Amino acid sequence: MNGSSPKAAARRLAAAHALVRVVEGGRALPAALRAAAPEERGWVQEMAYGVCRWYYRLQAMLDPLLRRPLRKRDAPVRMLLLIGLYELEILGHPPHAVVHESVASAGRLRRPWAGGLVNAVLRGWLRQRERLLPGLEADLQARTAHPLWLVEHLRSAWPAQWMRICEAGLERPPMTLRVNLARTDRDAYCRRLREAGLQARPLAGLPAALVLERPVGAEDLPGFSQGLVSVQDAAAQLAAPILDASAGMRVLDACAAPGGKTAHLLEAAGGRLDLLALDREPARLHQLNATLHRLGWQAESRVADAGAPERWWDGRPFDRILLDAPCSATGVIRRQPDVKLHRCPEQIPRLVERQRHLLESLWGTLAPGGRLLYATCSVLPAENAEQIRWFLGTHADARAVAAVAGPVEVRAGGTQILPGTHEMDGFYYALLEKRNT
Ligand SMILES: C[S@@+](CC[C@H](N)C(=O)[O-])C[C@H]1O[C@@H](n2cnc3c(N)ncnc32)[C@H](O)[C@@H]1O
Structure with missing residues (x-):
């Protein structure tokens, strides 16, 4: 590592600015990284993903080293500090180089005090580490590197597994x-x-x-x-075999973009499906169309709100429906560590409401004897098992069906895959069938 080269300082600043966009600006990591120059993208990505993954621990390391919190407008300095702490503590990079390079980068921030502060804080951590570590272990948010509200949700939902779920959230995904x-x-x-x-x-x-x-x-x-x-993650590769759409069937993929599962459904049936793919985000539907084009599959795709079938349904019932619902994404934190920064507990009931509305609206478009697969990449029961229990309790014409896909047994009433199990992301699947009445 060339500690003080202009290139090294530039990529460090690029990582700090990307993190400001994620942490302060609410941007998703991939979008925040787009501004990085191609030659620095690898390093910037490693730092931005790493700091998001460990954010709640790194911030707890930083707090006692600052006399007072940094102002919001000084967020680039705070991000430089978090990057430095990430390198020192998680990556084990050589302290001298980390401090030297961080100070040099801070010197380019047009804040005359920033270099001195970065130097003092990073050296302060190296000096006081042993004294400060027990405090981190005693603080659940710092220990798990997950926001407290989420740890509490996980602990009450999964009393035996919550620690493992948090650990899986810190792993690098395959x-x-x-x-x-x-x-x-x-x-x-x-x-x-x-x-x-x-x-x-x-x-x-x-x-x-x-x-x-x-x-x-x-x-x-x-x-x-x-x-x-x-x-495509292995858990996502279960949707097609569970739904089991066969040649000639009319199929709806209701929340389809970017199209990984749409393509798999077509692949599994040799392309011989009458498939309609919906998504309400035009840019995401564009990605789906590009994926289908790349793979050589044909399907009808439309920008539409799946929850308003009166606007897009032609009245011909579907034999199979995949509802890969918008959700908290708490099962894919290892892939999208910024989820920990962007979710808040108030969003969960709103998501549950949207999922219910989608389930209710789409059920009317399913043929008698047809099947609907409800899927989320959440590990929160409110979005999963409780949702399906509510649906079965309020829809006499629905019955829960069991299925087996690869190493996973989907029980009647639904199955939760916890992140890391079978090397998979956290996913939930429940298969519902409409009674032939
Ligand atoms: C979990 S992602 C789907 C992933 C996709 N099934 C795949 O395998 O590539 C959820 C998608 O639902 C879309 N969405 C959310 N609410 C919707 C609605 N009411 N109608 C249609 N699409 C919606 C989002 O834009 C997002 O693309």
Whole structure:
């Protein structure tokens, strides 16, 4: 590491500014990283994701080292400090280089005091670390690096597993691929990977899944642009086999973008579905269309509110509906650590209300004997098991159905996959069938 080069200072500042956009500006990490120059993106991404992942611990490390909290307008200085602490404590980077480089970057912030403060705080941590560590362990938010409200929700929902769920939220997620079995087979694709110098292993029970030993950019995957492979977590690869849509069926993917599950549904049926994909976000639906184009599948796609079928439904009932509902994303924190910064407890009842409305509205479009798969990437029972209990209790024509997909048994009434189980993200699936009355 060249501690004081202008390039090193520039990328450190780019990471600090990206973090300001996420923490203060409410931006999602991928959007906040777009401004980084290509040559610095790798480093900036590592720091921005790392600081978000450990934010609640790093901020608790910082607080006792400051005489008074930094003002909101000095957020870039605070982010430089969090990056420095992340490197010292989590990455174990050499202290001298971290302090030197952080001070040099602070010197470019047009705040004459910033370099001195950064120097004092980072050296203060190195000096006082042993004295301060017990305080972090005693503080649940600092210990778990998750916001207290979420830890409390998890603890009451999952008394035996909440610690493991928090630990899983701090892990680096695997990069999991879904081989397009309509175009190649898994062994052949594995050989293509090896030829490109990439190692991967299969996941038991999931015929299309491969886990890469080391993550790479999707564009660097052999055959990606020709549609041989997609990037998709293993839990998300369960939707298609659970819903089991077969050739000729009329299928609705209600909240479909960016289209990972839409494409898998088509792949599993050799493309022979009469499929309608909806999403209410035009930019996201655009991504879905690009994905289907890349993979060579055809489907009707529309920007629409799935909760208002009177505006888009032609009256022909669906045999299968996938409702991959908007949710708290508390099951995918290892992939999206900014979720911890952007969610607040008040959002949960509002999400539950939206999910109920979607379930209610879509149920009317399902054919008798048809099936609806309700899915979320949440681990909160209010969005999952309680939701389905409410639905079954208020809809006499609905019955819960069991299913098996790979290593996961979906029980009648729904199954929660906790993050890290079977190397999967946290997901919830419940399969409902409309009675033939
Ligand atoms: C969990 S994501 C879906 C992921 C997608 N199924 C996949 O596998 O790639 C939820 C999606 O629902 C969309 N959404 C939220 N509310 C909606 C509504 N009322 N109608 C249609 N789409 C909605 C969001 O824009 C978002 O793209």
